[in-house]
Amino acid sequence: MLTSGGDAPGMNAALRAVVLAAEHYDMEVIAFRHGYEGLLDNEYLSLKAADVLHVLQYSGTIIKSARCPRFKEVAAAQLAAENLDALGLSALVVIGGDGSFRGAEHLSQYWQGQIIGVPGTIDNDLYGTDATIGYATAVAIAMDALDKIRDTADAMDRVFIVEVMGRHAGFIGLSSAMAAGAERMILPELQRDKPLTVAALVKHIKRVEAVRGPGSYVMVLSEHQWPGGAVALSEQLEAEFDMPCRPCLLGHIQRGGAPAPSDRILASQLGVHAIELILQGATRVMAGIKANQMVAVPLVDTWTKKNPLDENLLRIQHEIFNPVKKSASKPSQ
């Protein structure tokens, strides 16, 4: 087992579940430290139930994670295969995101053991599972920040921009915006279709004020969706439009804190599922959950296919809840 790529809250719950389930089925678990780096460097430790009993309330990963660019090379995958064989291992559980799964698929070309992925990434951008481990916690943290901003925003009637993670997918942005009742979202999915201009944004801010009276205007900005991010956009609004605005950049705060209950429960289910998939002889699949059912998804599908935003959620937050009414046609469903 290893945890790889950006860490995600709930990874500890996942590795705990792997260890407890393995022990339940009389299997032994070795954990490589620092992701694929540890696999290449033969840095590992044996994990027993007693080692992981109470780790599920902490974020991060007790076996550490790392990005490992050199793992793309053939030699690296071959070395990893040799190390796995030398240790007599028959299966590898990789907890991580799409980069980690690409690594797993790459390794599968040089190693005969079973490989199971467990989706651990706050971005929720993997095809084949309704949720990834860490996503719920990231949304909770972003929402909490937005709630705090609202308190002060309401006291001062100002514009605020909160930059959240998710450069390729607006899951955190959309969910936190809806949960906190933000007035505006700037998400990759929306920017792709029709990039927002500052002028259009200012127009919206003014129309919201006209419709609703003075009050706070809180915006959620996905990272990499504006040159210079929240800081630059804030400066533009102030400099060009004399509109008092304050930025906020959550950054890696979104990866920490006590994992949300649903992340711990999801991680527990998927960790057990990974072990049971091994018992069933599966390989090159990701343990996932769809419509409350445990599923196994081919690893390649997880990044080659697209996990779209929930259209109904997007419609509700972007259209129905938009303080500036756009249209009011009957719902088509």
Add this chain to the structure above:
Amino acid sequence: MLTSGGDAPGMNAALRAVVLAAEHYDMEVIAFRHGYEGLLDNEYLSLKAADVLHVLQYSGTIIKSARCPRFKEVAAAQLAAENLDALGLSALVVIGGDGSFRGAEHLSQYWQGQIIGVPGTIDNDLYGTDATIGYATAVAIAMDALDKIRDTADAMDRVFIVEVMGRHAGFIGLSSAMAAGAERMILPELQRDKPLTVAALVKHIKRVEAVRGPGSYVMVLSEHQWPGGAVALSEQLEAEFDMPCRPCLLGHIQRGGAPAPSDRILASQLGVHAIELILQGATRVMAGIKANQMVAVPLVDTWTKKNPLDENLLRIQHEIFNPVKKSASKPSQ
């Protein structure tokens, strides 16, 4: 619209969604205060978007809730029907649990307007929806309490009992126990099959210690599953078995606090769905969500049919994660 029965975190998000969606579709909303009491007493107010913009971060309900035993009488339902007609209302949205839905069904026999239920209860015990509004928050609060107990339990190697809500259904108990890694659950569903004795419990505590070495033992007890609750069980363990034990009774703490993101999002979806169901001509149904799809469930089904615990979750927490191994047959799936 009204909120009825025990309040649930996210009710404000639900009523906000009802108001925003109604405004979007050019409908007007009147809210009765104190549930059916307000309907009978003609205590109501008009709600506009501006009134509900930033209420979604608070628990409770800004239009207050109440239980209303007298609503079971025919005369009460007739009076309610008259009041609704006198106000020229064409539809009623009831946010609450099974008791509130029984009231709604009762009313439907005397009133011609459309009636839509929105599931708002921390117990998650309604058939037809994957989750009820408030449940996720209650689990988060119970988990947080269990986490805190674990901190101190680990420092002192003791037994702790945390009593949670859910007298008829073990959802909060099971989910919080799994999320916090509790050593034991006493849930209605488990007690029904095979009630636990103190002796059996003590045996389990001792076997866990034997298997795992000294450490903390944290138990989740659903309310009404032990005579005298956590306090009495704790005293029994101390008096009869000389086993240091501390109780904790969460009570209504589980209904408060900032609603969890998933409760706010669920409430937002269901509130909009309720309005759109009205537009579609539906009545005597509950707006629900199943496998990520919005559904409409006959109100009577919500309490006559059973919402069972997730069997896989129960199996994982009760068997796989049980520190005292029972069996290790291969999974049958």
Add this chain to the structure above:
Amino acid sequence: MLTSGGDAPGMNAALRAVVLAAEHYDMEVIAFRHGYEGLLDNEYLSLKAADVLHVLQYSGTIIKSARCPRFKEVAAAQLAAENLDALGLSALVVIGGDGSFRGAEHLSQYWQGQIIGVPGTIDNDLYGTDATIGYATAVAIAMDALDKIRDTADAMDRVFIVEVMGRHAGFIGLSSAMAAGAERMILPELQRDKPLTVAALVKHIKRVEAVRGPGSYVMVLSEHQWPGGAVALSEQLEAEFDMPCRPCLLGHIQRGGAPAPSDRILASQLGVHAIELILQGATRVMAGIKANQMVAVPLVDTWTKKNPLDENLLRIQHEIFNPVKKSASKPSQ
């Protein structure tokens, strides 16, 4: 060093400070596990800076705590003295409450080394220091519970009783009641003068409602101030006075969670102060803080002298903020 008695949030920050300060001054630290038990059983470990760097964000104590009744015996103190000498130790830092300090004073009769106490107890009941480590966190947790109760209490207009720690001193009760705006407190200090009757309580509840209109009534009850605690008092109000009431028993939740900033800062200061007191040759004193100054208080004073509640705080919460006005004489100061 050892941590003894009931654990308190911030003990880890204190032991970290002891280790970091010791290293700074080229001293070595050995930690006994499980308090005086470890001292008697020679269960100890060496602690270096690297072992304690990031422990300050967790409650509990990484070196475990325990109560040790047998330490009162002469033989125990003599054995402890022998063990300390055998290890060549010149000073002992005891992090704990009054029981732990009595143990330390007892030991000082049989051991020549320096003994420094560090006040670690959530009860804040030690003379000679403005605050003890863990108190601020306990208040924060009690306040958070009271806030959550208020959310739901306001939705339903009911009476709630929250039982908090502090059987001998009402610090947690008073501070959390004031911080959360509770309508009533039942504290040891108030009960001593004039024990409350149920009838008087009911009268107050009704007068509050009369003065203020319907609304929630939240009560803070210190443990051991009512036979049967919050559960029994709640039943009495319901049974005898038909007054809907819900109890809540926080228990050891108050010892867990992330330590409050002020507890971590206090613990850091006192841990360093303990080491610097050793360097200065002090013994049989507690490291404390009074009016922002670091002080050294004779150990015996800490439990023989009384740490009273802040009179101004008590006056404000009990008289000025009491919804039922009693008197309005000019302040005498």
Add this chain to the structure above:
Amino acid sequence: MLTSGGDAPGMNAALRAVVLAAEHYDMEVIAFRHGYEGLLDNEYLSLKAADVLHVLQYSGTIIKSARCPRFKEVAAAQLAAENLDALGLSALVVIGGDGSFRGAEHLSQYWQGQIIGVPGTIDNDLYGTDATIGYATAVAIAMDALDKIRDTADAMDRVFIVEVMGRHAGFIGLSSAMAAGAERMILPELQRDKPLTVAALVKHIKRVEAVRGPGSYVMVLSEHQWPGGAVALSEQLEAEFDMPCRPCLLGHIQRGGAPAPSDRILASQLGVHAIELILQGATRVMAGIKANQMVAVPLVDTWTKKNPLDENLLRIQHEIFNPVKKSASKPSQ
């Protein structure tokens, strides 16, 4: 009464205390909305106990705040004096920071009524009081962010920079750094003496790693202490020194959330104190607290005199806890 300048968590608790104490002493309270703006525009409302009972758990200010640059003009102060007299008011309580107190002092030259300041600012930069309302909450929020960063930082062994408020005073920076065990602080007070260069910073990062082994390095940066802030410094470390680094900009998050217990208690004490100072005939003073005693400080002192950082705290965090040891002379006290 009015709340002015940047809002601070606990302002609601302060205004609640003012109202409750006023009612206790049979005084009436009128609140101006939006600070001095409301005083100039005659925008006010009457506040009774019932209006403020349960506002103390929320940040922000229910009577809104604002900055009011035009209040520096003589005409503005004269207009304010006229408005106050027209309403028959005999005293004004100003809850705010140094800017607000300058306004109050300015007004006192044109108005005969009593003027009392209540220190409400997260920056803690007012002379004459041990703490200002909002400071403890801001520290708690910054610490929480740092804790979350540590979780993920430990998983990945990286450098992180968290930018906190306090451009003129390092209180939030120092306290949150100590509470969270940060490896480095960049504070106004430290920068003034000896501005840090990137090269020196990189050297420190490397020495910490050399001394302590690989691990996380978390830095607290007070705003306005680095050109371009945390984002720019992070880019410099990455671009010039190939050192992976992630920034985080807390911004106004530090002003929101549930006020910390100590802020609510402080605000309650100071609000009552303000009313009692009025009864005692005081004017042009700030209600403060020093060494647990209520004090009255001339308004002009609050900004003309300097509130220095606690030297002992600074010494502990910057020297004793610095992973890179500098000196180990015996403490001089």
